[in-house]
Amino acid sequence: MDAIKQNTGMAMNGRKRAMGLLARASTAELQAGWQSIEPKPEVHPVRGPETGLVMVRGRIGGGGDAFNLGEATVSRATVRLGSGEIGHGQLLGNDREKAHLAAVFDALHQRPEHRSVVDQLIGAVERRIHAEDRKHAEQTAATRVDFFTMVRGDN
């Protein structure tokens, strides 16, 4: 992979990762992030926030061709900053305010002066999710069956 392609790929992965974490941020986390930004940027709504459905797909047999499993509620928003950046927010559930804030942070993430604030926010979200996942994994691990063989006396 050449350098340019790799850079584009990294930028894409960076935004993909950030958007995925913004989707999982709590309302409190997003609002705290918004409070920490001064002066407030100009934000224009482009689309939404709105709630709709996404058809969740599974794979036949787990890894085969796709089938439609069922729908999930999704809220999404698109915003434009006064400086022109477009941000998209989309997450599971009905919380349109969260989708709006996620879109704002996605847009702010593209501005160098706000990047570190957004990185702090998503870093905190990521640490929280990792801690929760770890806790659940450890609780599940405690339910792992350790088989043992009874040694029979007859040689």
Added chain:
Amino acid sequence: MYVAVKGGEAAIANAHQLLADRRRGDRSLPAISIDQIVAQLGLAVDRVMAEASLYDRELAALAVRQARGDMIEAIFILRAYRTTLPRFGMSVPVDTAAMKIERRISATYKDLPGGQLLGPTFDYTHRLLDPSLLSDEPVAEPTRRAADESAMMRVSDILAGEGLIEGDGQMPEDHVPGDLTREPLEFPLNRDLRLQALARGDEGFLLALAYSTQRGYARTHPFVGEVRIGEVDVELDIPELGFAVSLGPIQVTECQMVNQFQGSTKNPPQFTRGYGLVFGQSERKAMAMSLVDRALRAGEFGEDIVAPAQDEEFVISHSDNVQATGFVEHLKLPHYVDFQAELDLVRRMRAEYDAKSGIDKDGAREAAE
């Protein structure tokens, strides 16, 4: 001729007021909150999500509360709500191999990679009523143990390595997954459409059919290759960006049922499979779905179609409990005119019958009393 009859507005309004009162119940007790239903009646919420075919815990809990715990009514309410929402798109197919595992067991391999993880199961409980739940006694934090958080191999992949099991289901090239919420069902169905119908099918109905296959009505000699429960990421392609982004995790239950061999002139003998995938934690439903999925593949394997569970049109046409309850329950709605017509008819037939057999009408009435 149709005769429009109106009436009952006040009775209906008062009936709904009475329903609201009975739903709330004793006012000296605190009202149950949606958060409490999500947190403490989670499997009821999961069933409503699965059979309403809409993943949203809060809305499902609201439906459970509104329906006073009547599951099919709750499913109906949530189904009705989903029709009010626009569809944004289709997700990237969820990757159950990358699931964050909460429970994973196999009945076919004792020492499989990753181990047998029991998770929060009712299995091995004694099914004795627990008086400690009569009050609000403190509950201990679960025990922890160092965990291996890497992805857990599927049991089907173990057998696939030896070539002893059929592959994951493939559809013909360029096949677009069918969607029963968009197009009316036309039999015979492809397996993808059947799986969509089964995933939203009534748990009780699928359980009974699955049970019937075990009792000999379309025997498939099943083993639970694997049941896994946990979270998978839902990703959606964002056309403006040109890549897929995560919308967050959903909990699903997956069952890989391994069934007896099939061999043909083209294929060597190998295990076949039934597949179950359900929203939320619902092992019974996922297992039943996988058994019925396998039974419905009878035609594909050249098996004789002799039992209800193998009859695609019968199974799929009757698996949806919202459709079923709609048709059964509509019988209680006013059929006054229909019934009057039938009553007239039976009176006429009765008069003819009596005239022909020469029975004295008064005598017949006396005998009836």
